[in-house]
Amino acid sequence: MGASEVTAEGPGAAAVARTLDAVVEGMGLEATVVVSPGPDDTDIDATVEGEGLSPLIGRGGETIDALQYLLGQIASRAEGGSRRRVSLDADGYRARRAAALEALADQAAREAVEHGEEIELDAMTPHDRRIVHMALKDRPEVVTRSEGEEPRRRIIVEPAE
Amino acid sequence: MSPADPSPLSAMVGALARGLVDNPEQVEVKEESDGETRVISLYVAETDLGQVIGRGGRVARALRVILRSASTARGERATLEIVD
Numbered sequence: 537m538g539a540s541e542v543t544a545e546g547p548g549a550a551a552v553a554r555t556l557d558a559v560v561e562g563m564g565l566e567a568t569v570v571v572s573p574g575p576d577d578t579d580i581d582a583t584v585e586g587e588g589l590s591p592l593i594g595r596g597g598e599t600i601d602a603l604q605y606l607l608g609q610i611a612s613r614a615e616g617g618s619r620r621r622v623s624l625d626a627d628g629y630r631a632r633r634a635a636a637l638e639a640l641a642d643q644a645a646r647e648a649v650e651h652g653e654e655i656e657l658d659a660m661t662p663h664d665r666r667i668v669h670m671a672l673k674d675r676p677e678v679v680t681r682s683e684g685e686e687p688r689r690r691i692i693v694e695p696a697e
Numbered sequence: 698m699s700p701a702d703p704s705p706l707s708a709m710v711g712a713l714a715r716g717l718v719d720n721p722e723q724v725e726v727k728e729e730s731d732g733e734t735r736v737i738s739l740y741v742a743e744t745d746l747g748q749v750i751g752r753g754g755r756v757a758r759a760l761r762v763i764l765r766s767a768s769t770a771r772g773e774r775a776t777l778e779i780v781d
Binding site: 551554555561562591599606614 | 706751
């Protein structure tokens with residue numbers, strides 16, 4: 537274990553790799569941690585590759601989002617306080633989840649228009665809500681908003697006036 | 698409560714906490730078992746308490762979410778206490 541591949545430079549990336557190795561170990565997973573430079577100079581992309589990674593993802597992605605948040609804090613601290621944005625993925629989870637959320641958003645928009653009423657989606661993490669809002673922002677026939685308090689905050693899709 | 702062998706869960710909590718604080722050498726993790734549940738106690742320097750709790754408790758909440766996933770994956774129960 538601890539087979540991490542780090543192609544991003546700097547103490548932030550090293551801290552992300554070290555921490556992720558400890559989490560993979562803590563969860564008892566057989567997995568490889570890959571840490572590479574993100575789209576921006578200061579961004580860090582981290583991904584965990586392996587099988588049976590559902591503990592790392594958690595229900596509705598709550599664990600991977602919690603971990604991504606902590607890794608951002610940890611990387612920024614390792615860089616002496618200059619902000620590092622960390623994106624964490626596990627076995628292609630982000631792309632699969634985004635596709636599923638976009639399909640869900642599309643279906644909710646159709647139902648809202650067809651029945652002329654509000655459609656309330658299940659509670660989601662802020663990351664997932666953002667994907668749904670973005671998926672529908674260019675659809676003039678519906679508007680979206682969020683309601684409720686975390687972690688029960690959810691999206692309402694309603695027909696446009 | 699009785700002392701338990703330090704588990705990979707404690708090691709994980711320690712690694713996360715050391716990354717979050719200004720004084721990683723002062724991070725200590727103790728573990729006891731309370732029946733079926735491991736009680737993991739996290740000690741940090743007083744000045745670092747805010748770093749492991751976070752604004753509105755966000756960091757502590759994230760630590761607990763991760764610990765819950767890890768303990769469930771191991772078929773165990775564990776709770777995290779941040780000792781102030």
